[in-house]
Every structure is written in structure tokens, then in C-alpha cells.
Amino acid sequence: MSEKKRLDLEYSQLDSDRMRLNVGPQHPSTHGVLRLEVEIDGEIVTEVIPHLGYLHRSFEKHCEKMTYPQIIPYIDRMDYISAMNNEWPYVMALEKMLDIKVPEKVEYIRVIVAELNRIANHQIAVATFGLDAGAFTPFLFFFRDREYIIWILEKLSGARLLYNYFRVGGLAGDTYPSFKEECLNVIEKVRKTNAEVMDLLIYNRIFIQRTANVGILTPEVAVNYACSGPVLRGSGLRYDLRKDEPYSIYDRFDFEVPVGKGEVGFVGDCWDRNIVRMQEMEQSCRIIEQALAQMPETGDVKANVPKRIKPPKGEVYMRTENPKGDLGFYIVSNGTDKPERLKARGTSFVNLSVIPEISKGYMFADLILILGSIDIVLGEVDR
Amino acid sequence: MGLLNKLDDPYDGGGIILGKVEELLNWGRSKSDWYLHFGLACCAIEFMAMNASHFDFMRFGTIPRTSPRQADFIMVTGTVTFKMADRIKVLYEQMAEPKYVISVGSCSNCGGPYWEHGYHVLKGVDKIIPVDVYIPGCPPRPEAFEEGMMKLQEKISHQAIFNKRKRLGIE
Numbered sequence: 061m062s063e064k065k066r067l068d069l070e071y072s073q074l075d076s077d078r079m080r081l082n083v084g085p086q087h088p089s090t091h092g093v094l095r096l097e098v099e100i101d102g103e104i105v106t107e108v109i110p111h112l113g114y115l116h117r118s119f120e121k122h123c124e125k126m127t128y129p130q131i132i133p134y135i136d137r138m139d140y141i142s143a144m145n146n147e148w149p150y151v152m153a154l155e156k157m158l159d160i161k162v163p164e165k166v167e168y169i170r171v172i173v174a175e176l177n178r179i180a181n182h183q184i185a186v187a188t189f190g191l192d193a194g195a196f197t198p199f200l201f202f203f204r205d206r207e208y209i210i211w212i213l214e215k216l217s218g219a220r221l222l223y224n225y226f227r228v229g230g231l232a233g234d235t236y237p238s239f240k241e242e243c244l245n246v247i248e249k250v251r252k253t254n255a256e257v258m259d260l261l262i263y264n265r266i267f268i269q270r271t272a273n274v275g276i277l278t279p280e281v282a283v284n285y286a287c288s289g290p291v292l293r294g295s296g297l298r299y300d301l302r303k304d305e306p307y308s309i310y311d312r313f314d315f316e317v318p319v320g321k322g323e324v325g326f327v328g329d330c331w332d333r334n335i336v337r338m339q340e341m342e343q344s345c346r347i348i349e350q351a352l353a354q355m356p357e358t359g360d361v362k363a364n365v366p367k368r369i370k371p372p373k374g375e376v377y378m379r380t381e382n383p384k385g386d387l388g389f390y391i392v393s394n395g396t397d398k399p400e401r402l403k404a405r406g407t408s409f410v411n412l413s414v415i416p417e418i419s420k421g422y423m424f425a426d427l428i429l430i431l432g433s434i435d436i437v438l439g440e441v442d443r
Numbered sequence: 444m445g446l447l448n449k450l451d452d453p454y455d456g457g458g459i460i461l462g463k464v465e466e467l468l469n470w471g472r473s474k475s476d477w478y479l480h481f482g483l484a485c486c487a488i489e490f491m492a493m494n495a496s497h498f499d500f501m502r503f504g505t506i507p508r509t510s511p512r513q514a515d516f517i518m519v520t521g522t523v524t525f526k527m528a529d530r531i532k533v534l535y536e537q538m539a540e541p542k543y544v545i546s547v548g549s550c551s552n553c554g555g556p557y558w559e560h561g562y563h564v565l566k567g568v569d570k571i572i573p574v575d576v577y578i579p580g581c582p583p584r585p586e587a588f589e590e591g592m593m594k595l596q597e598k599i600s601h602q603a604i605f606n607k608r609k610r611l612g613i614e
Contacts, residue, residue: 085527085530086481087509092483092487093527114483114526114527115521115522115524115527116526117561121561122556125559133556199495200495201496203497204497206492207492207496220489220582221485221488222485222581
């Protein structure tokens with residue numbers, strides 16, 4: 061195993077008192093309101109217990125009380141960094157239930173906004189990870205570029221963060237005239253900044269020394285804990301729902317699925333998870349370019365949908381590739397305009413569960429980096 | 444900047460400012476507020492954008508602090524749940540006087556979208572700590588953050604420090 065592991069064995073032979081520490085819920089590095097109960101032996105972490113529920117906003121209760129279109133804003137507030145991606149599996153599940161075929165143009169706009177939001181999400185993820193490692197400049201660079209993405213999404217939907225843009229069978233509105241040019245401009249900016257950050261942060265010697273060989277997640281553990289998204293792909297497994305189970309129109313695009321290769325350390329360390337996010341941004345740019353070229357100029361943005369959405373009795377499960385991993389919605393319908401039960405498979409919740417496993421034996425300061433590299437959003441963990 | 448405007452109209456020889464000590468103190472206090480950032484939910488992401496390149500929150504003289512002992516005001520950004528409520532109260536009580544509270548977003552103002560069925564959501568942070576400025580929005584735009592900060596500065600710069608009881612008529 062790695063050097064860090066050997067260090068752990070040597071330390072554990074010393075007889076010392078163990079100490080219990082609370083990290084959070086009000087702590088700048090916990091990415092929200094997570095509380096970690098950490099048992100440390102000197103500087104070495106021996107046990108981590110995450111405590112949840114500080115942002116439990118009764119999502120499933122609300123779903124039982126609201127009609128189907130009214131639920132969409134609450135889904136935005138689950139994973140609030142990538143709201144567009146969250147709405148997608150939900151509206152797709154309902155479209156599957158109601159047997160609606162959405163127009164061609166809608167599919168393309170959905171792909172474009174979802175990929176734009178994926179870039180924005182990964183920008184925040186890498187930026188805050190840099191902050192955890194002590195690099196402040198990439199944070200400013202990424203937030204400068206993220207603002208341009210947000211302006212596009214704002215012009216489409218009217219909101220900066222929680223969009224409520226997807227509708228069952230269509231979208232809230234059509235694109236605006238300069239949409240194509242602005243998307244292409246943003247892609248150019250994103251690529252330029254990414255190239256800069258690659259030099260500045262990712263291949264920085266200090267950053268590599270902080271993150272390489274830290275928090276190694278082996279493929280077996282990742283699969284056993286049902287991890288998904290960049291966390292799983294960082295461990296070298298090529299699993300992406302956009303490729304493996306192409307939903308919507310993703311089979312029409314040519315893109316790659318980046319995986320961690322262990323370039324500077326072992327496969328599945330914090331650095332690998334981070335480089336996967338950087339490379340995914342580039343792939344998202346490629347998808348947006350192809351989608352913009354293929355998008356039909358004219359067309360309707362709403363299918364024929366009954367005014368009151370009443371899916372027939374039954375159940376449906378639909379999942380898509382969120383920026384953080386698989387996001388699935390399980391809807392049980394009882395024939396009325398409100399769901400009987402709605403269960404969300406929160407990606408962050410599943411990915412968070414791997415932290416106690418992979419942070420044992422590392423330094424306490426590394427725990428913060430491991431948490432940052434998992435990229436959790438507490439709104440999705442607690443719901 | 445009421446104090447500095449008086450420099451434009453100096454007395455003979457110049458360099459003299461006539462004013463109240465209170466005004467000087469309040470001017471200083473209102474222009475360098477350090478805040479305890481209490482990021483809870485979606486509003487915290489918008490607040491991160493507020494802190495970053497485009498909007499630059501620090502031009503108000505605010506510096507983020509992670510310890511309540513060093514903070515002048517607390518920014519409650521996001522949904523306050525019952526589990527979190529007593530933590531907020533403890534942190535507020537740890538802050539040194541004078542202290543202020545900005546409540547950001549619909550959730551911490553009144554419960555927001557969760558006011559009706561949110562069985563685990565506190566319907567407004569003002570139920571546990573006194574709030575000075577409410578910033579509306581779900582989440583608020585950065586411009587709204589700016590206005591909220593300016594409102595707090597306005598409030599601080601008009602505060603009575605000396606002879607408080609007499610002037611405010613408290614008996």
C-alpha cells in the first residue's frame with residue numbers, strides 16, 4: 061500500500077490516548093452543515109462518523125402534498141448547485157409514465173443547459189477543493205467564468221441558481237436569439253481558464269504532494285458502496301449513464317468518459333477524482349458544441365400535455381447522470397394529480413457513505429481534502 | 444461619509460473637523476464589519492458568488508470570520524432546521540456586543556417554500572435570535588446582498604452610544 065498506510069502501522073504501535081473531535085456543523089470546510097465525529101490518534105484519523113440531518117427539509121413530505129408540476133422547484137433545492145440536472149430525471153420519469161414524446165428541439169436545449177450546469181457544478185467542486193488545499197486564485201478564476209454560464213441560464217429561466225426551467229413534456233420557454241453565440245463564447249472562456257488552472261493548480265507540485273496518494277478509493281470499495289459519478293470514475297471504472305444507458309439523445313454525440321489513471325499516485329486518490337472533473341468539463345464543452353450544431357432552428361418547446369397531469373396508477377424509476385453521479389427518482393402514482401410516494405436516490409448521500417472507509421489511516425488535515433474531493437451537497441444528503 | 448464632507452468646508456487654517464465623537468465611532472464601526480458566515484443551504488452558494496470576482500463583497504470592509512468571537516454580525520444564509528436552531532443560538536450568544544444579524548433568503552426570513560409542510564424547518568430565524576436586516580429572495584440576487592449590507596451600515600451609523608437612555612426616552 062501507499063506510504064501513508066505504512067505510517068499508520070508504525071504509529072499504531074505507539075500507546076497513546078485517542079481523542080474525539082467534532083468537525084462542524086458550522087465549519088467552513090465541511091461544504092455545508094455536515095458534522096463529522098472524528099476519533100484521532102495523534103494526527104492520524106482512526107474513525108469517522110458522519111452525522112446528518114442538519115438540513116433535513118422534508119422533501120418527501122412536500123412531494124406527497126404537492127401536485128406534480130409543483131414538485132419541480134423542490135427538486136431544484138435538493139442539489140442546488142446543479143438544479144437543471146436534477147429536474148431532468150423527474151420530468152423524464154413523468155414523461156415515461158404519461159407516454160409523452162418531447163419535441164426534438166426540447167431535447168437539444170435540455171442537453172445544452174444540463175451540460176452548461178455540469179460545467180458550473182464542476183467549477184465549484186474544483187474551486188472549493190482548491191480552497192481546502194489552500195489555493196484561493198482558482199476559486200476566483202472559476203467563479204468569474206461561472207458567472208457567464210449563470211447569465212445564460214438566467215436569460216433562459218429567469219433565475220440565477222434554482223431555475224425551475226424544465227416542464228413535463230417541454231420547457232418553460234424558448235431560447236433567445238443570441239443563445240448560440242453566447243454558449244460558444246462561454247465554452248471558449250471555460251477552455252481558456254481550464255488550461256490556466258491546469259498549470260496553476262492541478263499540476264502544481266504543492267497540490268500534487270497534498271492530494272496524491274491521499275484517500276485512495278479502490279474500485280472494489282467504490283462498487284460495494286454504490287458510488288457513482290466522478291468518485292467512481294476516479295477509481296478507474298468507466299461507468300457513465302450517458303454512455304452505458306443512453307437516455308434522451310446522448311447516443312448522438314461523440315464524447316469520451318474520462319477515468320482516473322493514477323498519473324501522479326495510486327488510482328483512486330483525491331487527485332484522480334479532481335482530474336476527472338477537469339476532463340469532464342472539456343467533454344461537456346464538446347457535447348455542447350455538437351448539440352448547438354445539430355439543434356433545429358425552429359420547433360415547438362412544449363409537447364401536447366394535458367392541463368392536469370394525472371399519471372396512471374403504477375410506478376416508475378428513472379435515473380440520469382448528475383454531475384455528482386446517478387440521480388434517480390422512484391415515483392409511485394395512485395392515479396391522482398399528487399404522487400403517492402416519491403423517493404429520490406441522492407447521489408451525495410451514497411457517495412458520502414464511503415468517507416468512513418477511505419479516510420482511516422490518513423492525517424487529520426487530509427480528511428478535509430478527502431471530503432472536498434467527494435464533492436457533496438448537503439441539500440441532497442439530508443433532503 | 445457625513446464626517447469627511449465637513450473637511451470640504453474647513454475653518455481658518457484648515458484641518459479641523461467639528462463633529463460628534465459618536466459620529467466618528469459609528470462611521471468607523473459601520474465601515475469595517477467582520478461577519479460570521481453561517482452558510483446553511485442554497486443561499487450560501489449565491490453568497491460564495493457574492494464573495495468572488497464579479498461582486499466582491501469585501502469592498503464593504505467585511506472580512507469573513509469563522510469564529511463568533513471575532514465577528515460583528517452573523518449572516519444566516521439558508522434554511523434553519525430545528526436541529527440547527529440551537530447551534531445558531533449558541534453561536535449568537537458567543538458573539539461580543541455590539542452584534543447584528545442579517546437573515547438571508549426566504550427560508551431564514553419566514554420558512555420560505557417550506558413554511559407549510561416543513562415539519563423540520565424553523566419558520567424564520569427571528570424566532571430564536573433578533574434580526575436586524577432581512578434580505579428577501581430564494582436565493583437573493585447579489586444586488587440584494589449589496590443592498591442588505593448597505594442597510595446594515597445605515598443602521599449602525601445612526602446608533603446612539605452616549606446618553607442612550609435619555610435620548611431614546613427609555614425609562
